[in-house]
Amino acid sequence: MNKQVFLYLSLFLFYYTTIVQGQEKPILFDCGTDHFHQELLQKEIISTNKIKQMEEAYQMRMESAPNERMACGNGVITLPVVVHVVYGDYPSGSGNPTPIGRNENLSIADIQLGIAYLNQAFAGMSVCDGEPSGENIGIQFCLAQRDINNNPSDGITRHYAPNLTDLDQCTEDAALKNLSQTGGTPNVNPWPATDYINIWLVQDICNTCSNAGCDVGSYATFPAAHGTLADGLVNEASLWASDCHNAKVGVHDLGHYFNLYHTFQGGCTNTNCLVDGDKVCDTPPDNDNTLTSPCYATNSCTTDANSGFATDQNDLRNNYMDYGELSCKHTFTFGQKTRILDALCHSRNSLTNSLGCLAPCSNPITASFTYAPTSPINAGTTVNFTNTSTGNASNYQWYINSVPFSTAANPSYTFTSAGDFEISLVVSSN
Numbered sequence: 001m002n003k004q005v006f007l008y009l010s011l012f013l014f015y016y017t018t019i020v021q022g023q024e025k026p027i028l029f030d031c032g033t034d035h036f037h038q039e040l041l042q043k044e045i046i047s048t049n050k051i052k053q054m055e056e057a058y059q060m061r062m063e064s065a066p067n068e069r070m071a072c073g074n075g076v077i078t079l080p081v082v083v084h085v086v087y088g089d090y091p092s093g094s095g096n097p098t099p100i101g102r103n104e105n106l107s108i109a110d111i112q113l114g115i116a117y118l119n120q121a122f123a124g125m126s127v128c129d130g131e132p133s134g135e136n137i138g139i140q141f142c143l144a145q146r147d148i149n150n151n152p153s154d155g156i157t158r159h160y161a162p163n164l165t166d167l168d169q170c171t172e173d174a175a176l177k178n179l180s181q182t183g184g185t186p187n188v189n190p191w192p193a194t195d196y197i198n199i200w201l202v203q204d205i206c207n208t209c210s211n212a213g214c215d216v217g218s219y220a221t222f223p224a225a226h227g228t229l230a231d232g233l234v235n236e237a238s239l240w241a242s243d244c245h246n247a248k249v250g251v252h253d254l255g256h257y258f259n260l261y262h263t264f265q266g267g268c269t270n271t272n273c274l275v276d277g278d279k280v281c282d283t284p285p286d287n288d289n290t291l292t293s294p295c296y297a298t299n300s301c302t303t304d305a306n307s308g309f310a311t312d313q314n315d316l317r318n319n320y321m322d323y324g325e326l327s328c329k330h331t332f333t334f335g336q337k338t339r340i341l342d343a344l345c346h347s348r349n350s351l352t353n354s355l356g357c358l359a360p361c362s363n364p365i366t367a368s369f370t371y372a373p374t375s376p377i378n379a380g381t382t383v384n385f386t387n388t389s390t391g392n393a394s395n396y397q398w399y400i401n402s403v404p405f406s407t408a409a410n411p412s413y414t415f416t417s418a419g420d421f422e423i424s425l426v427v428s429s430n
Contacts, residue, residue: 030291031323032169032219032234033256035210039170046224054224058259058342059274072345072352080144080356082155082191083111084180084200085237088162104165104203104237111156111201114240115141117247118254121320126330127251128244134318134331137340139258141197146360147190157191165202169219169234170209176200177229189229195354197257198232199250205236215291220253223347233257245326252329255321259343260336263315263322264289268301273308278321280335284313286322293317293324365391367427382414389427399424 040046087105106114120127124136143155159179164172180198181189191198206214218235225231233253239246261278264286273281285301297314304312317328321336332340344352368388377383387396387409398406401422405413415421 030207030215030217031252031256031262032205032207032216033222033253034262035207035216036169036173036219037222039173039209040221040225040230045228045230046222051222051224054347055275055279057346058279058339061342062274062338072341072349076138076140077344077352078140078142078357079197079351080155080195080354081115081141081197081199082144082153082157082180082356083114084198085111085156085158086161086165086167086176086179086200086202087158088160088165088203103242104201105158106201106237106240108154108156110241112143114247114250115143117241117244118251121248121251121332122254124332127247128330135334135337137332137337139340139344142357144191144196144356145358146356148192148195149188149190150360150364151190152360166204166206167202167234168206168208169216170207173230173234176202176234177232181229192227193229193231194227194350196356197254197351200232200234201237201240202234203237205234217249218253220257222256223259223343226348227350245329248320248326248329251320255332255336255340258340258348260321260339262289263319264300268303270301270303270307276307280333280339281308282333282335283316283319283321284309286315288315289323291323293322295325295328361429363392363429365389365393365427365429367393367425369423369425371423377415379415379418382412384410384412385423385425386410387425387427389425391427392429393427394430395428397426399426 037046041048085105117127119140120130122137122139122141124132124134126133144153145155147153157180161176161179164176164179167173167176177198177200180191180200204214205216205219207216217239218233220233221228221231233250235250235253239249241247260280263278263283265278266276267287268285270276270285273279277283277285284304285307287300288298293315295317297317299312299314301315302312316322316331316333317324318331319336320329320332322329366389368390370386370388371383372386373381373383385398387393396407396409397404398408398411399422400413402424405411
């Protein structure tokens with residue numbers, strides 16, 4: 001009888017996930033971030049010492065101003081995203097954008113829909129119905145309009161790589177990310193992770209170095225990897241925009257990207273909520289990391305009062321950073337918002353200075369100048385500098401050995417003593 005009941009439940013779960021939702025893995029998925037984090041540590045791409053220093057600095061900031069919004073931007077902060085679509089085989093010569101038996105080469109509309117889902121989640125709205133739900137993080141995402149070299153872009157790159165779109169994250173991650181890091185300028189990455197959030201969409205993600213198998217839905221890097229070639233998010237294309245619930249897989253791992261841990265991190269130990277568990281004080285201790293956790297209220301820990309809760313709390317089944325059915329998930333907490341913004345204002349602060357969301361300059365400037373007389377120049381001689389910059393230049397700043405000396409378009413300077421002098425010109429438009 002027990003075996004019959006178990007068989008019935010298994011068949012019911014399979015039916016719900018494959019027939020009702022119409023996708024292979026819409027409700028259950030395994031987050032590959034923890035596995036990937038350990039691989040980066042082993043490869044010394046990131047270090048435990050750096051992570052420790054970052055967490056100690058975060059703890060000090062929270063203890064001094066626990067409810068203060070990080071002041072790295074006014075209002076909503078919009079961050080540029082580049083989606084790198086990695087696809088496999090297509091019908092030969094058909095010109096049909098839909099491959100036989102594959103779905104990873106998403107249309108522009110589908111990619112834009114996935115960005116819209118992310119924006120809803122980080123604006124504190126339910127991904128599926130747009131209703132207010134949880135904290136408004138104050139972050140939005142745009143598809144990049146320009147690359148680092150000022151070339152126009154739609155924020156999407158496409159790469160035919162049938163050997164990588166069925167990805168083993170243990171052995172093929174570096175090769176995957178190298179696909180998008182060759183620009184028109186030799187040895188210049190047009191999408192550096194200091195300026196763009198790089199997202200790779202693939203057909204399938206497997207992990208052969210753990211027990212996750214091929215049930216990985218996505219994985220990302222924590223802020224300790226900021227700016228490295230590994231930095232960014234890898235997501236299964238079928239989960240990107242096919243369904244509003246499936247899109248929460250990417251929301252979950254972008255939470256990791258901004259330094260959020262799983263709600264069940266560290267189990268029930270939570271004596272100091274800034275140090276233990278997920279290091280967020282308004283998420284109660286959680287010891288349930290099963291992928292099949294239901295939506296109804298459960299409580300896996302009795303240590304909640306140790307970390308500031310007046311009474312024992314249920315696990316946060318509706319939180320994006322918990323495991324379980326995706327249909328439950330629709331909130332970030334205020335504490336998670338604070339931790340996200342802290343990461344953005346500190347370890348990922350370079351993203352806030354990116355020009356990626358702006359249209360490229362229509363008339364870019366190239367700074368240059370000549371001078372006379374030329375070498376050798378005797379002490380006491382006046383040198384005339386002639387600006388030869390191109391583009392719509394209107395502002396000029398001249399430097400001698402990094403010290404400003406003129407804002408004129410064509411200045412002169414008398415060198416009264418002998419020596420070596422470096423002359424610099426910075427040119428800008430209005």
